[in-house]
Amino acid sequence: xxxxxxxxxxxxxxxxxxxxxxxxxxxxxxxxxxxxxxxxxxxxxxxxxxxxxxxxxxxxxxxxxxxxxxxxxxxxxxxxxxxxxxxxxxxxxxxxxxxxxxxxxxxxxxxxxxxxxxxxxxxxxxxxxxxxxxxxxxxxxxxxxxxxxxxxxxxxxxxxxxxxxxxxxxxxxxxxxxxxxxxxxxxxxxxxxxxxxxxxxxxxxxxxxxxxxxxxxxxxxxxxxxxxxxxxxxxxxxxxxxxxxxxxxxxxxxxxxxxxxxxxxxxxxxxxxxxxxxxxxxxxxxxxxxxxxxxxxxxxxxxxxxxxxxxxxxxxxxxxxxxxxxxxxxxxxxxxxxxxx
Numbered sequence: 001x002x003x004x005x006x007x008x009x010x011x012x013x014x015x016x017x018x019x020x021x022x023x024x025x026x027x028x029x030x031x032x033x034x035x036x037x038x039x040x041x042x043x044x045x046x047x048x049x050x051x052x053x054x055x056x057x058x059x060x061x062x063x064x065x066x067x068x069x070x071x072x073x074x075x076x077x078x079x080x081x082x083x084x085x086x087x088x089x090x091x092x093x094x095x096x097x098x099x100x101x102x103x104x105x106x107x108x109x110x111x112x113x114x115x116x117x118x119x120x121x122x123x124x125x126x127x128x129x130x131x132x133x134x135x136x137x138x139x140x141x142x143x144x145x146x147x148x149x150x151x152x153x154x155x156x157x158x159x160x161x162x163x164x165x166x167x168x169x170x171x172x173x174x175x176x177x178x179x180x181x182x183x184x185x186x187x188x189x190x191x192x193x194x195x196x197x198x199x200x201x202x203x204x205x206x207x208x209x210x211x212x213x214x215x216x217x218x219x220x221x222x223x224x225x226x227x228x229x230x231x232x233x234x235x236x237x238x239x240x241x242x243x244x245x246x247x248x249x250x251x252x253x254x255x256x257x258x259x260x261x262x263x264x265x266x267x268x269x270x271x272x273x274x275x276x277x278x279x280x281x282x283x284x285x286x287x288x289x290x291x292x293x294x295x296x297x298x299x300x301x302x303x304x305x306x307x308x309x310x311x312x313x314x315x316x317x318x319x320x321x322x323x324x325x326x327x328x329x330x331x332x333x334x335x336x337x338x339x340x341x
Contacts, residue, residue, distance in 0.1 A: 032073040033339040035315035041297045042098040042156075042218065043316035045075070045285040052285070053101050053135065054078070055110070056297070059312035061095040062086050064112055064128070066136050072287055072318060081136050084128055086114065092126065093117030098218070098281065101135065102159045104166055108135045109191050111146070111168075113155035125154045125170060127191045144192050148184070150175055156281070159188075160221045162228070162254065168194070169201070169230065171217035179204055179214040183232055183246075185255065199255050201246060204234050208266050209244065212236025216244070218281035222292070225327030226250050230260070231267065233280035238308040241278035243268035243296070243331070268296070268331040276334035277302045278314070284321075292321040298334055 037043070040056035047053075053068045054075045063085045067078040087093045094115020102109045110128040115121055125146040132138035148154060150172065157170040166188050171181040186198035204216045211234075218233040230246040245263045252259040270277045282296040297314040304311045319340065322330045 031339055032071075032076070032318060034317045034319070034335060034337050035298075035300075036072075036076050036318050037316040039312050039314070040316040041314035042281040043295050043297055044098075044100045044283045045072070045293075045295045045318075046101050046103070047285055048103050054316070055099045055101050056316055057097050057099070057314075059310075061097060063096060064099045064110060066101065068134075068136050072285070072293065083110070083135070083138070083140050084112075087117070089117040091116050094120030094122065097123065098156050100158055100283070104159065104161070105191075107131050108138065109143075109159070110140070111157040111159065113157075121153075123153050123155050124151075125157045129191065146170070147193050148172060148198065153181065155181070156217045156219065158219050158221065158283075160223075162223070162250075167254075169219040169221065171215075171219070171232075174200065177203060179216075181215055181217050183216045183219055183230075187255075196255065199257050201230070201257055201260055202232070202244075202262055206234075206244075206262075206264065208240075208242060208269075209234035211240040212238070220283045222284045222321075222329065223250065224292070224329070225323070227327065228254065229329055231282055233282070234266075236308060237278060237314075238304055239270045239277040239299075239302045241280045242266040242270065243280050243282060247328070267329075268294075268334070270298075270302070271333040272302075274334055274336035275300055276317070276336070278308070279317075279334045285318075287320075292329075293318050294321050294331055296334075300337065 043056040045054050051068045055066050063082050065080050066083050067080045069075045069078040092114040097113040099112035108130045113123045115123050127143040128140045129143050130138040130140045153173040169185045182203045183201040184198040186194040189195040204214045213236050215234050220231050222229040228248045231243050245267045246260040248260045276298040279296050279298040285293050295318050319335045324330050
């Protein structure tokens with residue numbers, strides 16, 4: 001069974017379009033608060049050209065949304081636009097997951113995962129592109145499906161530049177490996193094609209990665225202090241969901257899996273003290289003062305009725321990142337709801 005299979009279909013979900021009350025109030029005062037945006041899972045924030053852009057999964061899993069603001073806090077109340085809607089039937093008419101916005105080669109690109117109308121969990125990764133200056137008011141075109149060595153469950157694609165090359169990192173089911181998803185890395189030739197065979201960076205085998213499902217997904221890259229820190233998420237999407245991390249030297253051959261060291265324990269996990277559960281599928285961004293922020297989703301409660309994937313209340317959250325004396329990031333624990341200090 002794939003990790004996102006369910007026994008019943010036709011589930012009705014409430015629509016969550018806005019910021020939390022604390023997020024909106026903080027935005028009016030010029031600060032950020034958690035939750036930043038309600039019912040937006042897999043949050044991705046990009047800073048580009050003096051603007052912050054936000055996208056993420058909506059509970060209905062039926063569209064790609066985008067908003068922009070001059071500040072992180074402003075994203076809480078920024079208008080949200082739909083830039084792509086799934087078709088009524090056929091290819092890409094299934095569940096729409098985890099969009100990410102990136103700017104390279106002079107164009108905007110959105111990587112997202114989509115199922116098919118008759119097989120909603122037949123998830124593959126696709127790419128949208130636009131050359132307009134403002135991606136929230138742009139004409140988008142579908143470039144096509146990301147081409148990988150296997151036609152299998154593929155999602156959570158992120159992109160980053162390193163030493164003059166553009167790379168993709170994503171999660172995929174590999175034939176012959178009994179996991180739900182592993183992490184892969186490759187340089188790209190075009191937004192939809194790889195320039196070299198991918199390397200398998202990690203397979204979920206540790207106890208904290210295989211709770212409910214054997215998962216490594218949601219990669220994000222932070223380049224700091226002479227190293228690349230690649231975070232990812234593991235286990236089922238309930239309170240057991242948590243973040244792990246791979247680390248490589250910035251001057252190493254990152255296409256050699258042996259150059260990546262894996263943390264033996266989660267680097268970010270549920271907090272009973274602060275009532276934030278299932279934190280994960282993160283991204284990274286720099287705030288207006290140049291400080292590193294962790295962007296992630298989490299719920300305000302532990303217990304979930306039914307399949308956690310269809311509980312709509314994974315909210316987008318942000319918090320500062322601190323660094324240890326050795327230069328490694330210390331994510332701490334999810335902060336409690338309210339204004340960020």
